Amino acid sequence: MSDRLNQDSLADLPEGIRRPAYDRRAVRTGIVHLGVGAFHRAHQAVYTDDVLALDTGWGIVAASLRSPDTFDALAPQDGLYTLSVRSQGGEALRIIGSIGRVIVAPRATEELLDAMADPRTRIVTLTVTEKGYCHDPATGALNEAHPDIVHDLAYPKTPRSAPGFIVEALRRRNRAGVPPFTVLTCDNLPSNGRTVKRVLTRFAELVDPEFGRFVANEVSCPSTMVDRIVPATSDQDRQRIAEALHVEDAWPVVTEPFTQWVIEDRFPQGRPAWEKAGAEFVADVEPYEHMKLRLLNGSHSTLAYLGYLAGYETVADTMADPAFVRLIEGLMDEEVTPTLHMPPGADLASYKRALVERFKNPALKHRTWQIAMDGSQKLPQRLLGTVRDRLRDGASIARLSLGVAAWMRYVTGTDEKGSAIDVRDPMAARLRELADRAGGSAEKLASALFGVREIFGDDLPNDPRFTGAVTAHLVRLYEKGAKRTVAEFGAE
Numbered sequence: 292m293s294d295r296l297n298q299d300s301l302a303d304l305p306e307g308i309r310r311p312a313y314d315r316r317a318v319r320t321g322i323v324h325l326g327v328g329a330f331h332r333a334h335q336a337v338y339t340d341d342v343l344a345l346d347t348g349w350g351i352v353a354a355s356l357r358s359p360d361t362f363d364a365l366a367p368q369d370g371l372y373t374l375s376v377r378s379q380g381g382e383a384l385r386i387i388g389s390i391g392r393v394i395v396a397p398r399a400t401e402e403l404l405d406a407m408a409d410p411r412t413r414i415v416t417l418t419v420t421e422k423g424y425c426h427d428p429a430t431g432a433l434n435e436a437h438p439d440i441v442h443d444l445a446y447p448k449t450p451r452s453a454p455g456f457i458v459e460a461l462r463r464r465n466r467a468g469v470p471p472f473t474v475l476t477c478d479n480l481p482s483n484g485r486t487v488k489r490v491l492t493r494f495a496e497l498v499d500p501e502f503g504r505f506v507a508n509e510v511s512c513p514s515t516m517v518d519r520i521v522p523a524t525s526d527q528d529r530q531r532i533a534e535a536l537h538v539e540d541a542w543p544v545v546t547e548p549f550t551q552w553v554i555e556d557r558f559p560q561g562r563p564a565w566e567k568a569g570a571e572f573v574a575d576v577e578p579y580e581h582m583k584l585r586l587l588n589g590s591h592s593t594l595a596y597l598g599y600l601a602g603y604e605t606v607a608d609t610m611a612d613p614a615f616v617r618l619i620e621g622l623m624d625e626e627v628t629p630t631l632h633m634p635p636g637a638d639l640a641s642y643k644r645a646l647v648e649r650f651k652n653p654a655l656k657h658r659t660w661q662i663a664m665d666g667s668q669k670l671p672q673r674l675l676g677t678v679r680d681r682l683r684d685g686a687s688i689a690r691l692s693l694g695v696a697a698w699m700r701y702v703t704g705t706d707e708k709g710s711a712i713d714v715r716d717p718m719a720a721r722l723r724e725l726a727d728r729a730g731g732s733a734e735k736l737a738s739a740l741f742g743v744r745e746i747f748g749d750d751l752p753n754d755p756r757f758t759g760a761v762t763a764h765l766v767r768l769y770e771k772g773a774k775r776t777v778a779e780f781g782a783e
Contacts, residue, residue: 294538298369301386304536311388313343315369318350318391321563323407323472325453326419327353327361327393333521333546335416335477337374340389341568349563352406354394356419356453362393364542373532373543377654384535396456400449407460408469413560415460416475417487419453421668422717424480424490428671429748431486433493444497454494461495461510462502473558474512479588481672482577484514484555513555514576518583520649521546522605522657547655549645553579578633581676585627587646588673589694590619594650595662596697600707600773605658610651614778620647622690630680664715666698667722667746675747678757688760693780696764697773699740702726707772718743733769737762 294300301310322339324331331353339349353370355361365372370390376383394403407415421428425437433454434440443455450456461471476487491510496503524545532543552565556572566572573579591606597618598609609615623643633639674694681688702719703726704712716722722740729736741752741761751757767776 296368296371296373296386296536296538296540298371300538301371304386304538307384308536309383309385311340311343311386313347313388315388315391317347318343318389319348320352320391320406320409320411321349322351322414322416323403323412324351324353324390324416324418325356325456326417326423327355327390328418329524329544330517330519330521331416331418331477332372332387332390333374333544334517334519334550334552335418336387336389337385337550338552338565338568338570339563340387342563342565343389345564345567349389350391351389352392352394352412353390354396354403354406356396356423356451356456359395359398361542362395365390365393368541373536373540375528375532375543375545376548377545378548378652379654382531382535382654384532397451403456404448404450404460404463407456407472408463408467410464410469412472414473414475414558414562415457416477417453418477420478420665421480421672422665423453423478424476424487425452425454426486426490427745428668429745431481431489433490435493435497440494444494447498454490457491458495458498458506461491461506462498465502465505470560471506471510473560473562474510475515475554476512477515477517479517479584479669479672481580481584481676482514483580484512484576488512511557511559513557514580515555516551516553516576516579516583518551518587519546519549520652520655520657522655523661525656545655547649547652549649551583575634578631578637582631582633582637582639582642584672585630585677586623586643588669589627589677589691590622590646590650591662592666592669592673593622593690593694593697594619595659596666596694596701597773597777599659599663599712600697600700600768601777602707602774603659605656606650606662607653607655607657609659610647612774612777614774614780616647618690618693618777618780619650622694626681626687626690627677629684629686630677660713663701665717666702667716667718667743670695670698670746671748675751678751682754682756688757690780692757692760693764693776696737696761696768699736699761699765700768700773702740703736718745731769733765734762737765 439452443450492507495506552570603609702722725739
């Protein structure tokens with residue numbers, strides 16, 4: 292098959308393939324997105340694709356801050372790609388056209404800064420993952436010693452980090468008399484709008500104290516909650532979708548039917564009518580953010596570490612084991628839900644039931660290894676915040692602490708059969724060194740990892756209720772393995 296998905300081939304796609312419902316030639320850029328990965332293309336870009344049928348002023352310029360892979364895939368396709376929505380009932384394919392241009396930041400730094408400084412750009416969105424904010428996950432403050440931050444402060448016109456690009460673009464707009472864009476983070480950070488505002492303000496202060504005050508007072512950073520499961524695209528996905536389209540798509544994205552986007556409505560320069568595509572605008576996102584981070588993401592991480600150690604490749608494989616279903620339902624019902632304070636009308640019971648079904652969806656090949664990435668950045672938001680609330684209330688953390696112990700076992704880099712684990716984490720080398728020093732002792736390993744302040748802070752390592760529970764679970768994981776530990780936990 293030699294033909295490629297692009298603007299010219301769009302009209303010749305088979306019937307039943309949904310196409311953009313607008314003239315792409317009429318689209319004008321209104322959004323610059325940093326971190327163009329699978330999640331953005333399955334979530335925010337889809338909502339925007341819907342809105343472009345009503346208002347063509349919100350096209351997306353999408354930038355990769357590191358890898359050229361997305362550019363190499365999408366540039367020959369005129370930014371087009373396939374969204375595959377998979378469920379047990381089948382697959383629906385749709386072509387998304389909201390991304391008009393892709394930029395690789397290291398190759399075209401000035402091009403990206405020009406796009407962000409352009410007065411037509413009114414919103415900059417981000418999906419750069421937790422580690423992309425160059426912050427301390429335990430405190431939410433800018434990590435001023437981060438190599439990219441050190442570089443960007445020294446060479447502000449050639450930034451590497453998301454904060455560096457945003458602050459330099461805001462500085463250029465300010466000098467030109469152009470109002471600041473809204474910064475809309477769509478990553479899993481606690482109080483994500485306030486966190487990114489804190490990071491940007493501190494970075495700007497280090498550049499120029501007066502400019503720091505401008506960022507603090509004038510730049511809007513609404514909080515958001517995003518929810519959609521997006522596994523990595525496989526070669527089998529590409530082949531199946533190419534056969535359905537009769538043309539090749541170098542990088543389709545595969546996702547589930549469920550999607551949710553909750554946004555604080557603070558956009559001084561205007562915004563797309565995303566609510567017409569199903570987004571929900573609210574005064575306070577925090578209750579929804581806690582719901583998602585603690586129920587979905589906390590459960591996902593727990594399943595990922597324990598499931599991987601137990602030999603399960605995907606989340607659906609893990610949830611086919613009734614002991615894991617009992618563990619996750621107990622985690623959500625008994626340990627997470629009491630920490631949530633939802634507004635009237637929010638149906639937590641339905642949300643939790645839907646989560647279990649989403650996790651069980653065999654059509655999504657969401658690998659436990661993929662979810663396990665960057666655990667040092669994820670643990671504070673997904674599990675440890677809930678742990679702190681439970682300890683404050685004098686309540687049990689039995690399941691939460693098992694998830695933490697499984698992470699500790701995972702980052703040793705060796706699985707239960709003695710095979711190597713490919714641990715992808717910005718702290719991987721440091722964590723592996725601590726594990727090697729522990730010499731296979733669960734107690735020594737736990738003690739060493741509790742000392743990583745960036746993850747556990749100063750409070751949890753000094754609370755024996757936490758350290759004792761995690762250490763006891765870690766001992767069991769070493770002695771009995773993850774599968775038996777989970778099975779026996781559910782039988783207790």
